[in-house]
Amino acid sequence: MRTHVLLPSLLLLGSLSLTAACASEASRATTAKARPGSSATASPVRAVDPSKIKGLRIVNDSSENSSCAWATGYPDVPGATAMTAAMKKDVEQRLATFRSTCDSNPTAADGFEFNISHQFLVASGDVLGVRLTTQDSTAAGDGLTRRTYWYDGKAGAYRTALALIGDGSRDAFVAALKSELKGREGTDADTVNEAFTDRSRLVGILDDIAFTADGGLRVTFDRGEVGVPAGGAYVVTFSRATATPWLSAFGRRVQHQTVQPSRSLDLGAAATPTPAVPTRTASGDDDTDCKKVRCVALTFDDGPAAPETATLLTYLAQYNARATFFTVGQNVAAHPDLVRAEARAGNEVGNHSWNHPDLTRLTPAQVAYQLNRTSAAIKAATGKTPTLFRPPYGAINSTVRRATTLSPVLWTLDTEDWKYPDAAKIAATVVDKVKRNDVVLLHDIHPTSVAAVPQILRTLTADGYHFVTVSHLRSTM
Numbered sequence: 277m278r279t280h281v282l283l284p285s286l287l288l289l290g291s292l293s294l295t296a297a298c299a300s301e302a303s304r305a306t307t308a309k310a311r312p313g314s315s316a317t318a319s320p321v322r323a324v325d326p327s328k329i330k331g332l333r334i335v336n337d338s339s340e341n342s343s344c345a346w347a348t349g350y351p352d353v354p355g356a357t358a359m360t361a362a363m364k365k366d367v368e369q370r371l372a373t374f375r376s377t378c379d380s381n382p383t384a385a386d387g388f389e390f391n392i393s394h395q396f397l398v399a400s401g402d403v404l405g406v407r408l409t410t411q412d413s414t415a416a417g418d419g420l421t422r423r424t425y426w427y428d429g430k431a432g433a434y435r436t437a438l439a440l441i442g443d444g445s446r447d448a449f450v451a452a453l454k455s456e457l458k459g460r461e462g463t464d465a466d467t468v469n470e471a472f473t474d475r476s477r478l479v480g481i482l483d484d485i486a487f488t489a490d491g492g493l494r495v496t497f498d499r500g501e502v503g504v505p506a507g508g509a510y511v512v513t514f515s516r517a518t519a520t521p522w523l524s525a526f527g528r529r530v531q532h533q534t535v536q537p538s539r540s541l542d543l544g545a546a547a548t549p550t551p552a553v554p555t556r557t558a559s560g561d562d563d564t565d566c567k568k569v570r571c572v573a574l575t576f577d578d579g580p581a582a583p584e585t586a587t588l589l590t591y592l593a594q595y596n597a598r599a600t601f602f603t604v605g606q607n608v609a610a611h612p613d614l615v616r617a618e619a620r621a622g623n624e625v626g627n628h629s630w631n632h633p634d635l636t637r638l639t640p641a642q643v644a645y646q647l648n649r650t651s652a653a654i655k656a657a658t659g660k661t662p663t664l665f666r667p668p669y670g671a672i673n674s675t676v677r678r679a680t681t682l683s684p685v686l687w688t689l690d691t692e693d694w695k696y697p698d699a700a701k702i703a704a705t706v707v708d709k710v711k712r713n714d715v716v717l718l719h720d721i722h723p724t725s726v727a728a729v730p731q732i733l734r735t736l737t738a739d740g741y742h743f744v745t746v747s748h749l750r751s752t753m
Contacts, residue, residue, distance in 0.1 A: 322489040322534055324396035326610040329353055329541055331548035333582050334394075334610050335364070336721040338632060339694055342669045344378035346371060346390040347578075347632035349606060355543025356404050358434035359427040363408060366423065367392055370410060377414040389413045393606060393631035397486045400537035402429030402544075403530045405486065411633065417499045420509070422484045428526050429543035437485040438478060440493075440527035449522045450478070453495060453512055462507020471502045487534040491516035493523075551582050553613045554589040558622025562598060564742045566752040570712045571742050573749045574599040574732070575687065576720040577628055577666060580607055580614035588726045589617055595733040597743035598622050601720065602666040602685070605630035605650030612657035619658040624745035627651055627665035627682055635679075636671045643679035651682070664746060685746050687717040693725040703731035710736065713753060715746060 326332055331354035338347035348371060350363045374390040381388070390412050397405035404427040412419040426435040441449050450472050457468045471481060484496040497503075497510045516531075523531060564571060579585045580603060592599055601618050603625060608615050619625050629635065629646040638646070647665060655661045665682040672684055689709055693702045702725055706716055718725050733743070744752075 320489060321395075321397055321486055321494070322537070324399050324537075326351070326396055326399070327612050329396075329399050329610075330550060331545070332610055334607050335360075336578055336581060336604075336607065337694075338578055338668075338719070338721075340669055340690065340692070340717070341695075342634075342671055343382075343384065343387040344375065345387060345634055345669045345671075346374060347668065348390075348392040349604070349631065350392065350394050350408055351396070351406060351610070353399070353404055353427075353541075353543065354548040355429060355545030356427040356434075358432075359404065359406075359425050362434050363406070363425055366408070370412070374412055374414055381414075389634045389637060391631065391633050397424065398530060398534045398537065399541045400533040401529070401540075402542060403427065403526075403533050404429070404541065404543060405530060407484065407486065413637075417505045418508075421498045422496055424484050424486055426526075426530065427543060428529075430529070431526075432544055435526060436479050436483065438482045440485055440524060440530060441522050442524040442527070445522040445524075446478070452514065452518075456512045457497075457502055457510060460503070460507075460510065463503035463510070467504065468502055487531050488513065489535070491520070491531050491535045493519035493531075551586055553586055553617050554593065554621065555617070556589070556593045556621045558598075558620070562622065562744060562748050564744050564748065564752070566713065566742070566744065566749055569742050570740050571744050571749055571752070572710055572713070572736065573715045573744055573746045574718060574729075575602060575626075575666070575685070575715060575746065576600070576718050576725075577602045578604055578607070578632065579720040580611045580618070581721040582611055582614065584723055584726045585611070585614045585720045586617070588720050588729060589614075589621055589623075591726070591729045591733065592623070592743075593621060594730075595737055595743065597733055597737075598624070598745050598748070599743065600624040600626055600664070600685075600746040602626040602628035602664075603650070603654065604628050604632055605646075605653045608650065608653040608657060612653070615654060615657040619660065622745075624664070624747055625654055625658055625660075625662055626685065626746070627654065627662045629665075629668055632668045634669055634671045635667050635676045636673045638675075640675055640679040643676050647680045647682060685715065687715045689714045689716045691716065691718055691725070693718055693722055693728070697722060697724040699724045699727035699731075702728035703735075706732045707735045710741070713749060715749070 333352040334349055335352050336349045348367050352360045378388050392408055392410050395407045407424045410421045424437045428435050454468050457463050458465055481501055486494050488494055493514045495512045499505050499509050502510055627647055627650045630649050635643050651662055664685050666685050670686050691702050691705045
């Protein structure tokens with residue numbers, strides 16, 4: 277079992293010199309077997325700017341238990357209630373299975389990890405598409421699975437991926453898939469035919485279907501679904517001309533909104549109020565001298581979150597307190613306005629990876645991708661590139677250090693607020709245990725953690741503490 281040892285304060289806060297790694301940007305990779313000229317990276321899916329989705333909320337949760345590490349995130353879009361419910365059900369079921377496996381294997385040498393991240397495929401007109409990617413180290417093979425979820429605003433209904441294909445065209449669609457798959461490395465006629473024999477399983481096997489930017493249709497099969505597990509994932513891409521005749525009326529609308537997206541998304545929600553974003557501007561550089569006064573650095577991980585982060589910023593402003601936010605890239609992309617508000621109020625914005633994986637399980641290129649992509653999102657929101665990062669779960673090794681020039685920050689006081697969703701308990705933990713120059717770990721994705729902050733600020737201010745950013749604490753110790 278990997279044990280997380282907190283560094284002493286001086287080592288933790290001291291400047292660490294890190295060597296940049298020359299690595300290409302690559303996410304956690306899988307093998308996608310394809311015919312020559314039909315690679316998995318051709319005709320990419322069109323990028324969607326989630327910050328344009330009015331009323332968007334990202335549902336986040338995570339642990340800080342390095343032996344049973346998990347982090348999940350999926351979107352809640354106004355109007356798409358049934359689709360959100362379907363994602364919530366799947367996420368909770370998968371997480372429950374993972375945690376059960378963890379509980380029954382408490383002495384696993386390297387610990388376990390579970391991660392669910394999201395990607396918008398289309399958010400335009402009256403259609404919405406989202407892909408959830410699950411990484412489960414307790415599962416067979418590489419533990420990587422994908423599923424796409426669709427919402428039909430015109431009908432007010434959640435749709436599975438197979439609903440993109442017309443009922444009368446499914447036999448032709450399946451026949452074309454089988455033809456494309458047969459003969460690929462790791463497959464044969466028997467394995468392919470067996471995968472599609474039971475038509476009642478089609479919804480489960482054909483659960484990752486999306487359109488490419490030029491209107492083609494891409495079908496992705498997880499490892500072991502249509503070939504031997506060693507063959508990896510398989511991707512079949514059909515041109516727009518080939519795929520269009522197979523599409524349902526809903527599928528045609530999704531295809532159109534993917535190729536020529538509308539300027540807005542309207543799923544028929546009764547109301548999509550935009551949460552208020554604090555507009556406080558810091559009065560200037562913080563001149564607190566932590567050599568002369570008692571300082572503490574409050575740090576908040578995993579955000580930004582709506583509306584929790586906005587509420588937190590209001591509390592901090594009431595006490596002229598500054599904090600450090602270690603933000604997750606996919607949440608920064610969804611809520612850049614909150615990140616700008618953090619920076620504008622004199623807080624520090626740090627990097628907490630794109631989707632909260634254990635970085636020590638990744639290659640140098642994957643680590644660089646996670647951190648570089650997040651730093652780019654932070655800079656786009658604030659105009660400033662971050663200098664600090666907090667590795668998810670506090671997991672860091674020489675590979676991670678060499679893959680980035682960002683300086684790592686752990687913590688000296690863990691509130692365990694993810695484990696105990698009790699505002700009074702969280703506040704008492706900080707008030708009773710805090711020491712001068714502590715770095716306190718909290719999470720702004722949890723309403724109970726945010727609710728604990730006023731008591732923390734009120735009590736510690738009365739005790740003579742000053743609330744500063746991590747970089748300020750480092751520079752004035």
